[in-house]
Amino acid sequence: MTVDTFELGVAYRDGRLAVIEVAGYINNEAGEAIAATARRLVEEGHRTLLFDLEATRIINSIGISLLLEVLEMLLEAGGVLAFCSLSPSIAKTFQIMGLSQYARIYESRTAALAALTPSP
Amino acid sequence: MSEVAPLLELARLHTREGGALLPRAVLDELLRHTGAVGGVLGVGGRELARAGEATGSQRWELLSGRDEFWLELAGGCEPEPVVRLAAGVVLGSWLMREELKEARFAERRRLWEVESLRAIAEALGGTLDPIRIAEEMVLRVAALLDARRGEIWLTTGGGWRLGSAVSGAATSAPCSDGSCTVAARVGGAVLTPAEAAAVPDEGILDETRMALPVIGRRGRLAVLALAEREVRGGTAPFTATDLDTLALYAAQAAVALENAMLHGEALERERLERELELAASIQRQLLPASFAAPRGFEIAARSDACRHVGGDVYDVVTTPRGTVLMLADVAGKGVPAALMASSLHAAVHLLAAACPDIGELALRLHDHLLVATPANKFATAFVACLTADGTLEYVSAGHNPALLVFADGQVETLAPVGPPLGLLPDSTYPAQRAWLPPGTMLVAYTDGLSEAPSAADDEDFGLERVRASVVASRHEPLPVVIDRLFAAVERHTDGAALHDDRSVLALRRSGM
Numbered sequence: 001m002t003v004d005t006f007e008l009g010v011a012y013r014d015g016r017l018a019v020i021e022v023a024g025y026i027n028n029e030a031g032e033a034i035a036a037t038a039r040r041l042v043e044e045g046h047r048t049l050l051f052d053l054e055a056t057r058i059i060n061s062i063g064i065s066l067l068l069e070v071l072e073m074l075l076e077a078g079g080v081l082a083f084c085s086l087s088p089s090i091a092k093t094f095q096i097m098g099l100s101q102y103a104r105i106y107e108s109r110t111a112a113l114a115a116l117t118p119s120p
Numbered sequence: 121m122s123e124v125a126p127l128l129e130l131a132r133l134h135t136r137e138g139g140a141l142l143p144r145a146v147l148d149e150l151l152r153h154t155g156a157v158g159g160v161l162g163v164g165g166r167e168l169a170r171a172g173e174a175t176g177s178q179r180w181e182l183l184s185g186r187d188e189f190w191l192e193l194a195g196g197c198e199p200e201p202v203v204r205l206a207a208g209v210v211l212g213s214w215l216m217r218e219e220l221k222e223a224r225f226a227e228r229r230r231l232w233e234v235e236s237l238r239a240i241a242e243a244l245g246g247t248l249d250p251i252r253i254a255e256e257m258v259l260r261v262a263a264l265l266d267a268r269r270g271e272i273w274l275t276t277g278g279g280w281r282l283g284s285a286v287s288g289a290a291t292s293a294p295c296s297d298g299s300c301t302v303a304a305r306v307g308g309a310v311l312t313p314a315e316a317a318a319v320p321d322e323g324i325l326d327e328t329r330m331a332l333p334v335i336g337r338r339g340r341l342a343v344l345a346l347a348e349r350e351v352r353g354g355t356a357p358f359t360a361t362d363l364d365t366l367a368l369y370a371a372q373a374a375v376a377l378e379n380a381m382l383h384g385e386a387l388e389r390e391r392l393e394r395e396l397e398l399a400a401s402i403q404r405q406l407l408p409a410s411f412a413a414p415r416g417f418e419i420a421a422r423s424d425a426c427r428h429v430g431g432d433v434y435d436v437v438t439t440p441r442g443t444v445l446m447l448a449d450v451a452g453k454g455v456p457a458a459l460m461a462s463s464l465h466a467a468v469h470l471l472a473a474a475c476p477d478i479g480e481l482a483l484r485l486h487d488h489l490l491v492a493t494p495a496n497k498f499a500t501a502f503v504a505c506l507t508a509d510g511t512l513e514y515v516s517a518g519h520n521p522a523l524l525v526f527a528d529g530q531v532e533t534l535a536p537v538g539p540p541l542g543l544l545p546d547s548t549y550p551a552q553r554a555w556l557p558p559g560t561m562l563v564a565y566t567d568g569l570s571e572a573p574s575a576a577d578d579e580d581f582g583l584e585r586v587r588a589s590v591v592a593s594r595h596e597p598l599p600v601v602i603d604r605l606f607a608a609v610e611r612h613t614d615g616a617a618l619h620d621d622r623s624v625l626a627l628r629r630s631g632m
Contacts, residue, residue, distance in 0.1 A: 025307050027268055028350040058259045058306060060266045061229055062350045068225075089239065089259070096232045098224070 006030040008037060011052065017116055018046040019109070023055035031066030038070045047079035048116055052109050054085035064097045071102055080104060084112040123153070124206035131210045142214045143168035146207055150191060153203055158194035163187050163215065180204055184212030236264050237368065244376035248383040250274060253376045254303035257344065261369050262306050265362055267346035268355065269307035273300040273316045275340050300343065310345040319343050323363060330358045332370045336378040344370050396428035396455070403429050403458055406465050411436045414443050414508045420598035421625045422606065426618035431457025432566050433465045434625045437472040441505060444472040444481070447625040448501035448541070449519070449566040460493055478505045479551035482515040482541065486549065489542025498543035502564040510556040510629055515549045517541045520567055523587060525594050527559030527631060531587055559631035561601070563590050568620035569605065575614030585612065598626050
């Protein structure tokens with residue numbers, strides 16, 4: 001197993017919602033990239049950010065602190081931070097570090113989109 | 121009051137980007153309020169925000185009741201007391217909130233550390249795959265110690281099959297001496313292969329890296345290595361405490377990897393056991409269960425191997441000249457002896473019909489063993505050819521003397537005529553002759569019977585006891601004669617486990 005590269009991409013955006021795919025190790029560098037992307041999306045008017053962490057198996061405390069800042073920023077902007085497809089280990093980490101208290105956690109992207117997309 | 125309202129309003133701001141935003145916003149408000157073109161805001165010896173130039177300016181205290189905030193303004197500008205008070209309150213509230221957040225984060229981080237230790241113990245307990253153990257380990261350790269890069273090397277000390285075990289996992293070549301290979305890696309390489317092979321027992325702790333060997337009861341199993349401890353906005357050196365934490369994980373990894381290693385060994389033993397069972401089955405099929413004896417004769421045999429497979433072999437081959445009988449005992453035990461016994465068995469089958477006499481057959485078998493086996497391998501053998509008139513042409517190559525037991529109980533021993541087959545290059549095996557009157561029995565046996573030690577005093581069963589047993593039962597059917605001999609030996613050894621293979625090949629000419 002090798003986890004060498006970090007990748008970030010906005011997979012979907014529509015009105016308030018934007019879906020960001022994250023792959024690799026969420027450390028300082030990756031966390032900064034996530035925070036910058038989140039700021040840009042909020043500035044563009046998106047208020048619900050869903051991070052799909054299916055391809056992420058590892059996050060360190062710097063990465064968590066940066067996600068907490070993204071959470072604060074979104075709360076300040078009246079937005080919603082959501083995560084989906086967490087590995088059990090990352091789900092437990094989010095729970096312990098307090099992210100799960102204020103961010104929404106979904107089992108899959110399908111479940112997240114169903115919950116976060118307003119019904120017509 | 122309305123003068124300080126915008127300043128107080130800042131207290132409602134959420135802080136972002138490490139908390140740097142609010143002090144700057146407070147400073148900007150103070151500059152706007154005083155008309156200063158530059159200023160510096162700080163607490164104690166720490167600068168919190170700066171705008172423009174304010175060197176050498178007077179320092180104003182911003183009262184907060186707890187922290188010593190201060191302000192320096194360019195151009196001798198002076199903040200009003202109420203503005204200083206408002207700024208102090210806002211900054212004091214902000215700093216307290218920041219400290220609370222940090223304390224809560226630190227507390228949760230401790231909890232996360234404990235949970236990680238528990239989780240890794242659980243995860244490691246749930247797998248016996250060394251690669252999965254390595255992956256779990258490197259992910260947990262790198263995350264918990266905020267390392268930008270981490271890796272785990274498995275070393276040959278753990279008995280891993282490195283090449284195949286980690287295929288696809290390692291992106292770098294294994295050590296030059298092949299003693300270690302990367303099993304899992306996150307964020308990039310930490311050690312060179314040469315460094316991984318040379319990590320000292322006490323580990324490595326330098327400016328950017330730390331590494332520790334994972335040492336089990338049988339020696340070095342793996343090496344855990346981390347690089348670049350991250351802090352907000354950069355990196356900091358690892359500390360001795362970090363190395364202690366790494367040691368905790370290394371100890372857990374040692375237990376998990378050792379369990380995996382023992383499990384692997386158990387599987388390997390089971391596989392070998394199955395192969396031996398199969399080999400034993402094949403060998404049993406090589407030894408004939410029934411024999412095509414010439415008219416007027418009966419033949420019986422029995423062979424008990426002391427291990428799964430044995431070095432004793434017998435066979436009976438019908439040829440145009442007569443019936444060829446062979447009993448051989450290959451030096452040694454177990455698989456090597458069994459392989460050689462099988463080779464001898466095949467050779468007898470191929471050569472028996474082609475040889476003009478039994479001496480020539482013995483010589484050809486001898487040559488076969490000389491060429492086909494290591495120098496220290498040889499076999500004692502009794503080879504004979506029986507014709508319908510009761511003539512027995514035989515060669516005993518270093519074998520225990522076979523017994524001719526006559527109907528009246530007299531016994532003639534058929535002594536060796538040459539050294540064991542495959543031992544000495546220039547050996548000769550002149551054929552001998554004997555004649556079996558009706559009622560005569562021929563008993564050839566291996567030394568696993570004659571040299572079976574007594575349970576009481578270690579005395580060999582001996583030739584005399586072999587002779588006595590077969591003489592006593594000479595009127596019984598051949599299988600009974602053989603079984604009674606085996607039973608006598610078992611009584612002698614008090615049923616102890618066989619120390620050598622035991623075999624008997626017997627022939628009897630019917631009485632008139």
